[in-house]
Amino acid sequence: MICSDVSNQIAAFLDGELPSDAKEAIQNHLRNCPQCQAEYESLKRTSNLVKQLPAIQPSANWNIAFQNKLAASQYKQLAEDFKRLRELAEELTARLAQFEQLELNQNAEQDLMTVEEVAAYLRASPEKIYEMLDELPYIDLNYELRFRKSSIDQWLRSREVLPSEGLFPWSRWISGSGHSSH
Numbered sequence: 001m002i003c004s005d006v007s008n009q010i011a012a013f014l015d016g017e018l019p020s021d022a023k024e025a026i027q028n029h030l031r032n033c034p035q036c037q038a039e040y041e042s043l044k045r046t047s048n049l050v051k052q053l054p055a056i057q058p059s060a061n062w063n064i065a066f067q068n069k070l071a072a073s074q075y076k077q078l079a080e081d082f083k084r085l086r087e088l089a090e091e092l093t094a095r096l097a098q099f100e101q102l103e104l105n106q107n108a109e110q111d112l113m114t115v116e117e118v119a120a121y122l123r124a125s126p127e128k129i130y131e132m133l134d135e136l137p138y139i140d141l142n143y144e145l146r147f148r149k150s151s152i153d154q155w156l157r158s159r160e161v162l163p164s165e166g167l168f169p170w171s172r173w174i175s176g177s178g179h180s181s182h
């Protein structure tokens with residue numbers, strides 16, 4: 001008997017399916033051939049391991065049940081993600097509205113002022129503003145007055161007396177206040 005014959009019949013030998021003469025021939029070969037002996041030992045170990053495994057008898061729909069479970073958990077995760085996304089979207093919408101309102105307020109604040117607001121801005125009384133209507137740039141909204149801040153600022157710049165053009169030496173008075181007369 002040669003090694004390839006043994007190799008071909010080793011599984012049947014291991015399972016005890018061989019007739020006694022073939023069985024004996026293999027046993028003789030194994031005793032004298034370390035290579036086939038090693039192959040036989042290896043196969044025996046594997047066979048024993050397989051036999052030791054708990055006999056799992058998966059139900060016919062085991063795979064489907066597992067997939068359904070997986071799908072359910074994935075769906076749950078997806079639903080949670082969507083919920084979180086919707087919350088985020090709502091939060092963003094609310095913040096955007098807040099921001100737009102803020103911008104509106106800011107624009108309103110910056111662009112158009114009422115008599116009271118321009119009075120406060122110029123640190124003057126509303127009466128003073130009414131007095132200066134022939135000077136101040138204003139918008140007549142059907143007897144309601146509005147002032148554009150940019151126009152008021154422009155007007156302020158034109159009214160501003162710079163030190164070199166000053167009619168009175170205010171700056172010198174202020175800086176010279178340190179050495180007053182004795």
Ligand SMILES: [Zn+2]
Nearest residue numbers: 002003033036
């Ligand atoms: Zn051999």
